[in-house]
Amino acid sequence: MTLLATITVALLAGVIVAGVVALENLESSRARLVDEIDPGLIGAQTLTSALLNQETGVRGYLLTGDRRFLAPYPQGLAEQARAVGQLRDAGAQPGTVPGADLDAVLARAGEWQRLADRWTAPGAPPVGVAQVEQSKAYFDGVREVLDVQRAHYADARADARDGLDASASFLQWMLVVVAVLLIVLFGALYLGFRRAIARPLQKLASEVRAVTDDDLNREVSANGPRELVELGADVEDMRRRIVAELAELKRAQDELQRSNSDLEQFAYVASHDLQEPLRKVASFCQLLQRRYQGQLDERGDQYIDFAVDGARRMQALINDLLAFSRVGRKTGEMAEVDTAKLVGQAMRNVEAVVEETGATITHGELPVVHGETSLLTGVFQNLLSNALKFRGEDPPEVRIEAERDGDDWVFSVTDNGIGIEPEYADRIFAIFQRLHPKSAYPGTGIGLAMCRKIVEYHGGRIWLDTDPPAGHTRFRFTLPVHPGTSRAERTESESP
Template sequence: MSIHPLPPPKAPTGLGRLPVAQWFVLLGVLAAVTFVAGVVIVLTMSTQAAALNPSPDLAAHLSRLNAALIVVFALLLGLGVGLVATVRYAVLKPIDQLTAQVRTVAGGDFDHDLHVDRPAELAELSSHIDSMRARIVSAWRVATDQAEELRRSNGELEQFAYVASHDLQEPLRKVASFTQMLEQRYGPQLDERARQYIHFAVDGAKRMQLLINDLLDFSRVGRVTGERSVVDSGAALDRALENLSATIEDAEATVTRDELPPVSGNELQLTQLFQNLIENAVKFRSEAPPRVHIGVRRDGDMWEFSCSDNGIGVEPKYADRIFLIFQRLHPRDVYPGTGIGLALCRKIVEYHGGQLWLDGEGGDGATFRWTLPMVGGEG
């Protein structure tokens, strides 16, 4: 299996820039120079001592000392050669092998085995690294299979969305329209219960159409609504208020705002985000006329927006549940809707790389906060 190579390693700093082999060569040269200097010094001193015509006993002692020094120097020379061979074949060569294997894996061939036989420390290290490589490759393959399955599932969902938008809505429209025509034509012949059944049928068909449309909007986020660009969030809010003008007027609501900045995002989705949050603020109002404020402040490299109202609020224990699709806190006959609005808002914000959360306590209105990325280079 070959995948994208890993990024290049960080450059070493300080004394670490010199490879281990060069360190051994440098120390070996210094040891050899010291050894040769010692031999030369000993031979020079022995020659000078012999030139002094020492007594026979002293001369014999000097001879034995010279022999001992020769043996010692020979042993040191043998140990030095043995040390060089040991370092070369037991340390440096295995390190080179392991380095070459790691480079192969880092280059993208993640099926390449990592293994050295010596020394014991490097053998253990290579075993651990190879075990990690195997686990990562296994997890990557599982993730690849899941991603492929997810792409296939998304394709099926897109096909379902097409069917829902066309093939399902047409029968619903026929059910609603023909049921209404039935009431208009045979109204005088129907009793009150029959009219009630007709009303239930029409209302169910309309609610199903609304649910299908909301599901389509939810599935389209990040898929068919266009690329991101620099969006004037104030203009997006204006379009949302224009779409809600009748609702706001009927509820005698007041919507105020801060000066909103440009953000990096999708214009249509941001308009939908403002529209859903303001519509919820107006829908879940208290006895007082609704007051909604759209605020913004800077938070690092993000803009933090807020939508505050004076409505019935949300209890803190439901702060996470309200963002789940189809989750409702109130009966449908009290507050109509499909239960998708806030889930759609969170999906839009997360698609833009931000977060949406509830910041408030029940009874004192509700405040929703969300973050959106700044325009590149802003500030």
């Protein structure tokens, strides 16, 4: 392909040189025709007209003897002088054919003019028929050389036109040849480009697409120009790094899954196994409290109260921990559920607190989602309980709303409670984390952690809105719009 391109370029250069020569010939022919032949032909016609005017005037005088007929003669002489100058300027110089023709015309015309000057001079004797015939004979000789001059100019003009046409035709053919050679050259360059760059680049792109389509074990290589080979090597290095990082990420993910599974199993076993001894402790403490209340001193009664309260709180913590560990382990049926009905059930579950606090709970239009009824009800109930628990001086006002954002429903629970500082936005979702002492607000501190686990189990996320309306607290969480995107269903689909 390189040899073909080289030959084509060489031919193209030769054709261009030939075209330049043809263009110069064309310009030379045009200049000769325009600058010499056409002006010379016009000058010859002017000279012929001037001599004919002279002959007309002399013949009229010779025939009539009236000098008034001589008027065209001096005018013709003046025109002759101008015509000769024009012919000299057009190239009729000595040593050239036009120059020789002009000299011949002037010589013959000079002989006739000398006779005419003698016959027409003032005081010259009258002339007769013989002089008229003699004048005609001399002027016929002038006509002959004028005809020769015109013929030479006509032939020169025809030759120049032929040369001009030939040069133009040759130049046109050169343009055609140049066009053909350019097409061949571009074709060769295109084929060379495809072979040297396009095909290797397409191969590299195909291998890269295969890698991006999850065929990460496919090696990427490239041939062709050095830059393309280096690009292929860079892509291969990147693929290997990605494979290594994904393997490390998979290992860490598996380790995290095992760790979470172990923690959940430990929490379940610990909470389940602790139930029986803790019930015994609580039962005996309550028995002591009922049987010996008032029989011990004040400090003894206080100790028994502390033991009973601690046992109850421990039972609550273990029950909460057990419920927390069961999320994702003991699951109910996933189905289409109306979140408005879930909110209604959650409101009934906290009805006593609502009546006690004079709270107002409202909600907008809520969607139907895919999930477990009991778990999602627990999310709304925990958020409502927090809103009612952490209230300010005014009666609680809680508003539940939902709006669609792409493939998610975004729920918001807004209240006019005491608020949460933004720096605690992550801490509040950790298990058993409290921002207030248990003496101020009852509870185990597991409610929001439970909400996060349930929401994530359904394929969503939950967070504290750090920029709520003034004087309000707002929690937001998402649930998928379409079924099949919750973690439970993904787990089921991935199971063998």
